[in-house]
Amino acid sequence: MLDYSIETFSIKGSDRVIKFLYVNPEKRFDMIQLSVRLNEETKIIKKVLEKLDSVDLLTKEKGDNGIVYYTLNRDSKLFPILENIILADNQ
Secondary structure, X not given: OOOOOHHHHOOOOHHHHHHHHHHOOOOOEOHHHHHHHOOOOHHHHHHHHHHHHHOOOEEEEEOOOOOEEXXXXXXXXXXXXXXXXXXXXXX
């Protein structure tokens, strides 16, 4: 049984971050890049990333420059559910 709060996905911008990372699977993005590309405040992106990370939907990688880069965790138990929602939304 998945024990995730709906609160995780009700944060402003969470759906946009998830979709953006989903359609860019081979790329990684830092918080500033996501903020610019999604035209959203950095503090909102930070909150979304923290929530997504707390439910194991992100993988994080620290670059040589110390910046943390994010990708969608396709091994997460929640990923197949999100993928179905994203694909259904695009039809």
